[in-house]
Every structure is written in C-alpha cells, then in structure tokens.
Amino acid sequence: MGPRDTYVLRTAEERGVRFVRLWFVDVLGILKSLAVPASELEQVLEDGVGLDGSSLEGAARRRERDVIAYPDPSTFALLPWRDGVVGRMFCTVREPDGGAFPADSRDALQRVLAQVADLGWTVQVGAEIEFFLFAGEDDSPVPRPLDDGAYFDLTPLDEGSDFRRRTIDHLEHLGIPVKASHHEVAPSQHEIQLAHTDALSMADAITTFRLTVKEVASELGLFATFMPKPLQEHAGSGMHLHLSLFDGDRNVFHDPDPSTPLSPQGRRFLAGILAHAGELTLLTNQWVNSYKRLANGFEAPRHVQWTRTGGAGLVRVPASRPTRETATRIELRSPDPGANPYLSLALVLAAGLRGIERGYQLGPEANGDDAASVDAPKLPADLREATDRFESSDLARETLGDRVVDLVVANKRAEWDAYQATVSTWELERFLRLL
Known part of the structure; x- marks a missing residue:
C-alpha cells in the first residue's frame, strides 16, 4: 500500500467519512457511481471492486461482463454537499486478468x-x-x-x-x-x-x-x-x-x-x-x-x-x-x-x-x-x-x-x-x- 492509499485511509478516519463513492463514466461520459462503506476502504484500495462492465457501454449494452474498478487514490476528495462525510475517487476499470477494459474512457485518455x-x-x-x-x-x-x-x-x-x-x-x-x-x-x-x-x-x-x-x-x-x-x-x-x-x-x-x-x-x-x-x-x-x-x-x-x-x-x-x-x-x-x-x-x-x-x-x-x-x-x-x-x-x-x-x-x-x-x-x- 502506497503513501497515497495511506493518506486516503487516514483522512477518511480523521474526517469521519462513512462512505466513499467510486466514480467512472460510460462511453457517453455519463457519470456512474458505486458506494463502498469506509470499513471496506482498505480492501478496495488493494483489490478493487467488481462490477458489471456493460454499465460502461451506454444504451448499447449487450451482455454482462465482469470487470474490476481500481480507485485512483490521487483523486480522493470529500463531497462538500454531503457535509464532508462522503468521499469520492475516480477509477480505472480492468479486466479480471488485469488487462485494460476497452470501454474505459479514462484509460483511453491515459x-x-x-x-x-x-x-x-x-x-x-x-x-x-x-x-x-x-x-x-x-x-x-x-x-x-x-x-x-x-x-x-x-x-x-x-x-x-x-x-x-x-x-x-x-x-x-x-x-x-x-x-x-x-x-x-x-x-x-x-x-x-x-x-x-x-x-x-x-x-x-x-x-x-x-x-x-x-x-x-x-x-x-x-x-x-x-x-x-x-x-x-x-x-x-x-x-x-x-x-x-x-x-x-x-x-x-x-x-x-x-x-x-x-x-x-x-x-x-x-x-x-x-x-x-x-x-x-x-x-x-x-x-x-x-x-x-x-x-x-x-x-x-x-x-x-x-x-x-x-x-x-x-x-x-x-x-x-x-x-x-x-x-x-x-x-x-x-x-x-x-x-x-x-x-x-x-x-x-x-x-x-x-x-x-x-x-x-x-x-x-x-x-x-x-x-x-x-x-x-x-x-x-x-x-x-x-x-x-x-x-x-x-x-x-x-x-x-x-x-x-x-x-x-x-x-x-x-x-x-x-x-x-x-x-x-x-x-x-x-x-x-x-x-
């Protein structure tokens, strides 16, 4: 676990964060979100969290695909309209074998x-x-x-x-x-x-x-x-x-x-x-x-x-x-x-x-x-x-x-x-x- 992960965990504990929203966008740029409780944050930072990759395909969804969203700790921030008790991080989405997921817009820019x-x-x-x-x-x-x-x-x-x-x-x-x-x-x-x-x-x-x-x-x-x-x-x-x-x-x-x-x-x-x-x-x-x-x-x-x-x-x-x-x-x-x-x-x-x-x-x-x-x-x-x-x-x-x-x-x-x-x-x- 790197220093950025440690910073996220420390900040979440000090600020009483209850949930962290993991953000990603579909191919149309529409924001998607998955919430995890603060108690699971350390494991999520290490292992990511599984989700259905078809959610990134916009309205042209075909079939469910298992992918893993890995949060980017450098994007951690507290949402001001949630009184500072909800955080957010953007994610990189990967295939289960670790390969790039083709529909990940953020990865395309990277x-x-x-x-x-x-x-x-x-x-x-x-x-x-x-x-x-x-x-x-x-x-x-x-x-x-x-x-x-x-x-x-x-x-x-x-x-x-x-x-x-x-x-x-x-x-x-x-x-x-x-x-x-x-x-x-x-x-x-x-x-x-x-x-x-x-x-x-x-x-x-x-x-x-x-x-x-x-x-x-x-x-x-x-x-x-x-x-x-x-x-x-x-x-x-x-x-x-x-x-x-x-x-x-x-x-x-x-x-x-x-x-x-x-x-x-x-x-x-x-x-x-x-x-x-x-x-x-x-x-x-x-x-x-x-x-x-x-x-x-x-x-x-x-x-x-x-x-x-x-x-x-x-x-x-x-x-x-x-x-x-x-x-x-x-x-x-x-x-x-x-x-x-x-x-x-x-x-x-x-x-x-x-x-x-x-x-x-x-x-x-x-x-x-x-x-x-x-x-x-x-x-x-x-x-x-x-x-x-x-x-x-x-x-x-x-x-x-x-x-x-x-x-x-x-x-x-x-x-x-x-x-x-x-x-x-x-x-x-x-x-x-x-x-």
Whole structure:
C-alpha cells in the first residue's frame, strides 16, 4: 500500500467519512457511481471492486461482463454537499486478468497522454463551460429562464448570483480552481472557467463540475442543464477547450516573434486538429441537439478554419498576450458541455500529435468575422453525418480501439433512429392542417 492509499485511509478516519463513492463514466461520459462503506476502504484500495462492465457501454449494452474498478487514490476528495462525510475517487476499470477494459474512457485518455509523455511533453488544458439554470418547480415542457440578463451583465443578488458563489465554493473545496465566472449571452445562461491543469485532471474536473452544478441547483430548488441548445431563439452552450503542450516549463506552442501566433510545432498540431475535425466532431458534439447549436450560429463554429479574432472559426489562437510564453495556446470552440471529456480530449490530442508526426502544413488564417466568404470545409451537419465520419476514421480506431468506436457508433445510430422516428411539435404545427 502506497503513501497515497495511506493518506486516503487516514483522512477518511480523521474526517469521519462513512462512505466513499467510486466514480467512472460510460462511453457517453455519463457519470456512474458505486458506494463502498469506509470499513471496506482498505480492501478496495488493494483489490478493487467488481462490477458489471456493460454499465460502461451506454444504451448499447449487450451482455454482462465482469470487470474490476481500481480507485485512483490521487483523486480522493470529500463531497462538500454531503457535509464532508462522503468521499469520492475516480477509477480505472480492468479486466479480471488485469488487462485494460476497452470501454474505459479514462484509460483511453491515459494511453494518449502516455504517448505525449514519451515525446517529453505534458498537456495543459483550460475549459470555459457554459450551461443554463432554469426554474425547478415549473412543469412546463418549455424551460423557464430565471432572468433576462446578457453577456457579462451584473445582475442583482438573485438565484444566479447565489448559485455561482455556491458552485465556486464547492469546486474550490474539491480542489478545482476557478479562473472566472459570469453571465453569458442568453437569458439564464452562465459560464464558469476552470483554470489550466493537466489533461487527465481537467477531464476529471469537468466530470466533477457537471455534478457539482446540478447539486447546487438542486439545493436552490432549481435545475441546471448542459443540453447544448435548450432555447430555440438564443445561443446554445459551448465548452471551449484551451490546449497547449509543455516541455518542462517551456511552452512548445510559443514563438518568440510576437507577430507569429504559434511555433512550427504548434502550427502542425493545429493543422492536425483541422485536418481531422470532421472525424472527431462526434465526440466533441455527441448529441442530436448538439447540431442545433452548431447550425444556428450565435458564435458557434460551422467552418473548419482558424483565426485570431474568434467569430465562426473552429479554432482561435488567442493573441491578447503575445509576449507571455505561458499564455500561448489554441482554443477549440466546437465542443459542447454534453461531451465525454475523456474521449474528446484523447482524440483531439491524437489529431494534434498526428499533425506534428506527419508534418501537416497549416493553411492561411481566415477572417473570423466573415466565415461565409471563406471556401472552407464545414463540420458535420447532423449526428448522422458525424457518426459516419467517426466510424470510418482510422485515427479514431487507432487511438480509441475498435471496441470503443463501435460502442459509440451503436449508441449514436440508435439515438439518430429514435430522433428520425419522432414526430415533432414543429411538424405538427407546420403540416397537420396544411396537408
């Protein structure tokens, strides 16, 4: 038993922890949990705990599979909304013989990060996560916003202000530093920015963040949603990811010339993401509703292009602090907060590494304020197209393995079929009496 295990046991005893929740996610990034009593914690840390591996397969479950979840003691934390008497740890899921379990999203990201480490680099990721906060007691099928605020509005002390304060307090108790928070462009829409950290910690933080937001909303009699586009007439919610590679303390993406936005390696990394953008979109935008956000503008990207000014570009290269080495990064603007952060980051990083490995050349910068005039390829238009492109992606299969790719595809095919078979309110209003 290592020092981290000893720390977990000592902390649990000193704080009177009664249960520890073991966390893992399925292939869609939906959080799963198994609770163990504190009396069993030492044995669980040594031997893991058995569970049904089909629970990681999303809605495409086929048959039960015995697997073992091994908690990662470095992720131990006390859940602040349980008065500190319930802990949590993320898990690595293994086959009974100790081999990797193909449907373990967290392990998929760790495999890519091992490749990055072999090159002598580490990955730093920041995240800007948007979401909506709605009235919790309303039984109407249409969500009711709590305010009419707009971008960066300072609203009076109300549910939204209290909500953000409580959420940040909880996140800080969980060891997740917050860089900033503010009201977003749509009514009752909020954004919280998570400070840069290593890629695995960020994926864990995003998963923890989503549960924390929902717990705080519930405390206030509200409900929060990470649905990409819940309001038809307003902007959807994005999850912009800020990415950079470091060699020790040196930012690999930084170029000492202030007029050059990225180093040669940074440019090849960006070129890799652009070249494989269509293949990875199913992971960064994995729901039918995701494409309502991408299709309707409101600053959501549609074209595969890069820019320094934002607009409709898929990737922005921030240029506000060109001489500060640590600030050099790329901002991927397509992901939404309903994504599986582990698989998304794994494939995005793999695309960037492919660009470096094969020397991809970065095309010219686009005018981000006038994307329609740019002859650039578009992101997939809907879930069906995104699924087709992901399924045929050699990069996805090499990075994630056939099992994960096939499971994600099976889930998304079923979702698309159900969506296609649904008669919408729009169709009834448009055609019922006309035809």
